Amino acid sequence: MNLTTNGFQGNLPSSLGNMEIIEFLDISHNSFHGKLPRSFLKGCDSLIVLKLSHKKLSGEVFPEASNFFSILELSMDNNLFTGKIGRGLQSLRSLIMLDISNNNLSGVIPSWFDQLQDLHSLQISNNLLEGEVPISLFNMSSLQLLALSANSLSGDLPQAISGYGALKVLLLRDNNLSGVIPDTLLGKNIIVLDLRNNRLSGNIPEFINTQYIRILLLRGNNLTGSIPRRLCAVRSIHLLDLANNKLNGSIPSCLRNASLGLGRGGYIRRLFIIITFFLWEHLSVHFSNLCSCKMGLLSIMS
Structure with missing residues (x-):
């Protein structure tokens, strides 16, 4: 599903987590804000590509494990994410591309990236x-x-x-x-x-x-x-x-x-x-x- 570069606003709907068979989701370049819904992180277990770039999303980046076990590309750049790089990313063992640049992330670079x-x-x-x-x-x-x-x-x-x-x-x-x-x-x-x-x-x-x-x-x-x-x-x-x-x-x-x-x-x-x-x-x-x-x-x- 490609919804990039539209005029969507508000919080990401929790109903995104109901899309269990979706493999490609690009909602970058919109005006969504707020945190990622927990139901979304625990659903959508068929996702292969997820693009959340260039919005106003906030909160931590994957503070806990998600169900994105098949994901290959994750783009969360150019948002307002804060805090440390979440250990939830550690479980994304199939990941090929990760972009969390241009945020407000703090702390140190985790040593587990080599996993x-x-x-x-x-x-x-x-x-x-x-x-x-x-x-x-x-x-x-x-x-x-x-x-x-x-x-x-x-x-x-x-x-x-x-x-x-x-x-x-x-x-x-x-x-x-x-x-x-x-x-x-x-x-x-x-x-x-x-x-x-x-x-x-x-x-x-x-x-x-x-x-x-x-x-x-x-x-x-x-x-x-x-x-x-x-x-x-x-x-x-x-x-x-x-x-x-x-x-x-x-x-x-x-x-x-x-x-x-x-x-x-x-x-x-x-x-x-x-x-x-x-x-x-x-x-x-x-x-x-x-x-x-x-x-x-x-x-x-x-």
Whole structure:
């Protein structure tokens, strides 16, 4: 059922919980407000895709377990949800995509996210989260997009990363992360790495195992030293932003073909277009066995 972009208002009706066989429900971009009805969370046990984005829904995010045992995509972004990330999400073991960004969620990032072994995309940007980034997120075998930008996360980036994770896009800008950028963070699969506006220090890593990175954004940190010449071997890089650091030395001539942001560049629009393009090109998820639901959604990454 697709009811997106209408003029619906008021609380979500509790009768939604009576739709036991519904598989696809999109009621985003309306004016619903209030909490999610408990009858809804305990009903609708056939749901595969649920989109509740861009409304004024409030309360906690899944404070208790629901009956959404088959759900693959859950989008609750751009609402007014508060409190901690609810443990009810922990029971959604089939989840592939979770977007709870642009809310007012607080507390720390739960360590149990790694139990969602099929999770491909986790988006929690623009909230009030604090504490460290759990190392377990970097080692998940299926997670390809991790977006934690614009929170109050702190501490060092994890050093002991296995290198066997599937991460392709890592977005951590506008936090309070400190310490050095570990070489292991730049795994062989990374395509987009955004660490802008943190407190990172030390030298730029050597990119020994990085083969496919296209966008590298390190603006607004405390990085020192020179730009490593090994970057010349990373021929896939298209956008490199090292502005507002404490770098010295010369710019390697081999980087002339890259789009550089080494000063005050007005490239935000272009950056948005490039990141959006890569997100859609590389972060598509194939939902198999969806009965007759035509979701027009993404194909598995290759």
